[in-house]
Amino acid sequence: xxxxxxxxxxxxxxxxxxxxxxxxxxxxxxxxxxxxxxxxxxxxxxxxxxxxxxxxxxxxxxxxxxxxxxxxxxxxxxxxxxxxxxxxxxxxxxxxxxxxxxxxxxxxxxxxxxxxxxxxxxxxxxxxxxxxxxxxxxxxxxxxxxxxxxxxxxxxxxxxxxxxxxxxxxxxxxxxxxxxxxxxxxxxxxxxxxxxxxxxxxxxxxxxxxxxxxxxxxxxxxxxxxxxxxxxxxxxxxxxxxxxxxxxxxxxxxxxxxxxxxxxxxxxxxxxxxxxxxxxxxxxxxxxxxxxxxxxxxxxxxxxxxxxxxxxxxxxxxxxxxxxxxxxxxxxxxxxxxxxxxxxxxxxxxxxxxxxxxxxxxxxxxxxxxxxxxxxxxxxxxxxxxxxxxxxxxxxxxxxxxxxxxxxxxxxxxxxxxxxxxxxxxxxxxxxxxxxxxxxxxxxxxxxxxxxxxxxxxxxxxxxxxxxxxxxxx
Amino acid sequence: xxxxxxxxxxxxxxxxxxxxxxxxxxxxxxxxxxxxxxxxxxxxxxxxxxxxxxxxxxxxxxxxxxxxxxxxxxxxxxxxxxxxxxxxxxxxxxxxxxxxxxxxxxxxxxxxxxxxxxxxxxxxxxxxxxxxxxxxxxxxxxxxxxxxxxxxxxxxxxxxxxxxxxxxxxxxxxxxxxxxxxxxxxxxxxxxxxxxxxxxxxxxxxxxxxxxxxxxxxxxxxxxxxxxxxxxxxxxxxxxxxxxxxxxxxxxxxxxxxxxxxxxxxxxxxxxxxxxxxxxxxxxxxxxxxxxxxxxxxxxxxxxxxxxxxxxxxxxxxxxxxxxxxxxxxxxxxxxxxxxxxxxxxxxxxxxxxxxxxxxxxxxxxxxxxxxxxxxxxxxxxxxxxxxxxxxxxxxxxxxxxxxxxxxxxxxxxxxxxx
Numbered sequence: 001x002x003x004x005x006x007x008x009x010x011x012x013x014x015x016x017x018x019x020x021x022x023x024x025x026x027x028x029x030x031x032x033x034x035x036x037x038x039x040x041x042x043x044x045x046x047x048x049x050x051x052x053x054x055x056x057x058x059x060x061x062x063x064x065x066x067x068x069x070x071x072x073x074x075x076x077x078x079x080x081x082x083x084x085x086x087x088x089x090x091x092x093x094x095x096x097x098x099x100x101x102x103x104x105x106x107x108x109x110x111x112x113x114x115x116x117x118x119x120x121x122x123x124x125x126x127x128x129x130x131x132x133x134x135x136x137x138x139x140x141x142x143x144x145x146x147x148x149x150x151x152x153x154x155x156x157x158x159x160x161x162x163x164x165x166x167x168x169x170x171x172x173x174x175x176x177x178x179x180x181x182x183x184x185x186x187x188x189x190x191x192x193x194x195x196x197x198x199x200x201x202x203x204x205x206x207x208x209x210x211x212x213x214x215x216x217x218x219x220x221x222x223x224x225x226x227x228x229x230x231x232x233x234x235x236x237x238x239x240x241x242x243x244x245x246x247x248x249x250x251x252x253x254x255x256x257x258x259x260x261x262x263x264x265x266x267x268x269x270x271x272x273x274x275x276x277x278x279x280x281x282x283x284x285x286x287x288x289x290x291x292x293x294x295x296x297x298x299x300x301x302x303x304x305x306x307x308x309x310x311x312x313x314x315x316x317x318x319x320x321x322x323x324x325x326x327x328x329x330x331x332x333x334x335x336x337x338x339x340x341x342x343x344x345x346x347x348x349x350x351x352x353x354x355x356x357x358x359x360x361x362x363x364x365x366x367x368x369x370x371x372x373x374x375x376x377x378x379x380x381x382x383x384x385x386x387x388x389x390x391x392x393x394x395x396x397x398x399x400x401x402x403x404x405x406x407x408x409x410x411x412x413x414x415x416x417x418x419x420x421x422x423x424x425x426x427x428x429x430x431x432x433x434x435x436x437x438x439x440x441x442x443x444x445x446x447x448x449x450x451x452x453x454x455x456x457x458x459x460x461x462x463x464x465x466x467x468x469x470x471x472x473x474x
Numbered sequence: 475x476x477x478x479x480x481x482x483x484x485x486x487x488x489x490x491x492x493x494x495x496x497x498x499x500x501x502x503x504x505x506x507x508x509x510x511x512x513x514x515x516x517x518x519x520x521x522x523x524x525x526x527x528x529x530x531x532x533x534x535x536x537x538x539x540x541x542x543x544x545x546x547x548x549x550x551x552x553x554x555x556x557x558x559x560x561x562x563x564x565x566x567x568x569x570x571x572x573x574x575x576x577x578x579x580x581x582x583x584x585x586x587x588x589x590x591x592x593x594x595x596x597x598x599x600x601x602x603x604x605x606x607x608x609x610x611x612x613x614x615x616x617x618x619x620x621x622x623x624x625x626x627x628x629x630x631x632x633x634x635x636x637x638x639x640x641x642x643x644x645x646x647x648x649x650x651x652x653x654x655x656x657x658x659x660x661x662x663x664x665x666x667x668x669x670x671x672x673x674x675x676x677x678x679x680x681x682x683x684x685x686x687x688x689x690x691x692x693x694x695x696x697x698x699x700x701x702x703x704x705x706x707x708x709x710x711x712x713x714x715x716x717x718x719x720x721x722x723x724x725x726x727x728x729x730x731x732x733x734x735x736x737x738x739x740x741x742x743x744x745x746x747x748x749x750x751x752x753x754x755x756x757x758x759x760x761x762x763x764x765x766x767x768x769x770x771x772x773x774x775x776x777x778x779x780x781x782x783x784x785x786x787x788x789x790x791x792x793x794x795x796x797x798x799x800x801x802x803x804x805x806x807x808x809x810x811x812x813x814x815x816x817x818x819x820x821x822x823x824x825x826x827x828x829x830x831x832x833x834x835x836x837x838x839x840x841x842x843x844x845x846x847x848x849x850x851x852x853x854x855x856x857x858x859x860x861x862x863x864x865x866x867x868x869x870x871x872x873x874x875x876x877x878x879x880x881x882x883x884x885x886x887x888x889x890x891x892x893x
Contacts, residue, residue, distance in 0.1 A: 011714075011715065011716075013872065013876065014718065014719070014885070016872070017874075017881055017882065017885070018876060019644075019879050019882050020640065020646040020877050020878065020879045021646065022646045024541075249737075256745070263749050264749065264752045264753065266753055266755065271753050272685045272749075273684045273686035273745060273750065274685035274686045275745075275749070276742075277686075277689055277742065329661075329664060329665070329668075333688065334685055339606070340606050340672075341683035342601070342605040342606055343757065377657075
């Protein structure tokens with residue numbers, strides 16, 4: 001199909017090429033070599049369990065028990081224990097579902113989309129972000145599954161032939177959610193696991209060497225016979241690339257379908273065409289907020305400054321700034337078109353959001369999601385990790401409020417003024433949601449204790465030592 | 475290796491001649507088909523070329539904000555193309571003059587006496603207009619249009635100045651300055667392109683609204699700019715300028731971006747269509763009904779077939795072609811796919827603009843009509859001016875940014891760069 005385009009004499013202009021000096025930032029500081037990276041990452045798993053870990057684990061388990069208690073009470077009593085009442089029959093359950101699903105998106109973005117875009121800086125944060133995705137999806141799934149009420153009938157969500165010939169409503173985006181989220185969860189687990197295999201093989205060998213046979217066997221089981229041969233690496237790279245290719249449209253489709261949950265309706269404030277890309281941008285925004293919330297403490301605790309450098313933090317801040325600004329664009333366009341469209345109901349929905357009973361929630365949302373990320377314009381802010389962490393927390397808070405504002409304000413002031421109401425969550429709802437942070441932390445703590453938190457081979461590949469034109473490894 | 479023979483500079487006169495001829499032919503259209511038809515043609519052609527320009531401006535800014543390496547040799551051609559903005563602003567003046575001298579001729583809301591299509595009253599008595607008259611009025615239209623061009627011309631000026639200056643002194647400050655302009659310019663351009671398309675195109679049917687419209691235009695601009703870019707690259711390669719500079723991996727990356735934005739365009743367009751179709755609210759569906767349903771005489775509406783052409787021609791065909799790895803590397807086929815995408819972008823704009831003009835039955839003007847000739851003439855005319863502006867800039871600077879900090883990365887761009 002045509003000759004290689006570069007097989008031609010070099011033009012005279014090439015003799016004039018004399019680039020200005022602007023070196024690229026190092027992705028691994030202090031010239032850390034392959035051995036140091038292996039020892040550092042494996043050391044977290046191999047070393048004795050730190051005291052702080054036990055304390056955190058205990059607190060996480062305690063907080064998670066709130067979800068267990070809340071759900072047990074709900075199953076034993078009925079969905080009525082949640083604060084839903086006409087006209088707000090959908091509130092914290094769907095808010096929390098969308099909140100957690102959105103958080104998961106940054107993991108796939110970092111592992112899949114940044115991989116396809118050849119962004120090498122992703123290597124230090126992709127493993128933990130992927131784990132975050134899986135745990136966030138698990139937290140998200142709790143809410144719709146338990147919202148069905150009779151949890152033992154939840155399998156009806158899947159189109160399995162049954163004796164009553166009951167079929168799902170395939171026209172409902174909630175049913176699309178079932179397929180989208182379950183596919184997303186499955187592919188995310190596969191993607192995460194495929195990336196883990198070489199590192200599990202490393203841990204197996206290291207545990208075997210020091211005589212910790214049971215650990216070696218467990219890691220060996222999950223390493224699936226990894227030997228690091230050329231053939232294994234070739235298959236691994238191809239599998240990783242294919243999964244990245246599959247995950248990319250999948251991650252976009254999942255939050256698009258989540259946005260359809262609202263946009264296909266006729267409710268003012270929900271039915272707007274920009275919802276799909278707006279929800280995707282918001283999901284990435286919230287996901288990066290959570291990545292920074294998790295990675296910055298890990299960086300400090302495990303002294304990972306040489307692997308998660310200021311450059312990584314800068315990039316995460318800038319993506320948060322970009323996606324936060326996109327979300328701000330969507331808020332503005334929604335508000336503008338609500339006015340421009342001249343539909344009184346649509347106009348009222350937005351005026352009500354900003355100045356009605358839930359105005360406090362709206363302005364928290366705007367402050368956290370639009371104003372907060374603007375601080376990331378400033379280098380001094382990005383270089384202050386404590387401040388970055390606080391701003392990331394605000395992003396998390398803001399994105400929860402975004403979903404609350406969208407869902408509750410539109411329902412609480414629907415077409416019938418006679419049915420207007422004010423939604424307040426019940427204690428059971430608050431307990432259940434609060435507990436999901438414990439569930440998430442519980443799983444994440446297990447992850448950092450038993451799984452290498454960074455893909456060692458990928459991190460090594462971006463060091464100066466791996467560059468054939470750079471210094472050689474020691 | 476023997477030194478290659480010097481390559482003659484491209485001739486700018488031909489492009490300017492085509493531009494003048496196209497503009498003159500469009501002027502003839504005023505006398506043959508009337509001012510409204512010629513002005514509509516002018517609007518379509520201008521939006522088309524401005525869209526390509528905006529896409530190129532965005533690509534330059536995206537290059538800088540990402541500190542991209544591979545696209546440095548390509549960026550220079552986009553910078554040349556940005557020279558067209560000031561001429562496009564000048565070519566927009568006739569539409570502004572029409573807005574003031576013949577209000578309501580193109581944008582019906584500019585004349586309160588314009589009758590509504592349903593025959594009930596005029597724009598001045600239309601509550602839907604009166605509510606948005608604070609935004610849709612001639613002063614705002616004129617002021618905002620001037621501001622949009624001010625933003626695009628201003629940004630283009632700084633990006634071009636900084637890049638060309640660096641060829642001379644090799645100072646890295648120009649790169650850092652461009653990065654800052656890109657950071658500020660991206661949100662400004664996003665807002666300006668959104669409101670430009672609302673003013674110029676969406677307001678042709680001012681009853682209709684869609685929050686996705688700005689995103690739709692953004693997707694189209696990016697596709698058209700990438701496609702124009704790939705045609706320029708292969709043209710320069712065929713001339714000999716880019717031999718030894720452009721390699722297969724540059725083409726592969728541009729092809730991947732073309733594929734990505736093909737999917738993005740489909741995603742945006744489908745989402746808009748699907749959400750409006752599914753909700754089935756008359757205040758939104760009328761826009762699509764006008765383009766899909768039979769005319770009042772029961773005859774099929776031509777726009778239905780244009781819509782289907784967009785579906786298959788703007789998504790499925792380029793999507794399937796661009797999935798094919800060898801095609802992305804083929805200097806024979808990739809510019810053809812690019813040309814097709816540019817043509818369909820033009821068709822997409824026709825689909826959005828032309829049906830807004832209706833006959834006395836309230837049916838949209840058909841697509842295939844003698845007036846289409848003036849649209850093609852205007853497109854060729856404005857295109858000639860844009861190409862002339864590009865070639866004039868091309869002749870004045872280095873072929874590639876020789877002192878750019880990432881120029882070597884770009885010249886040695888190969889797939890092994892992947893992690």
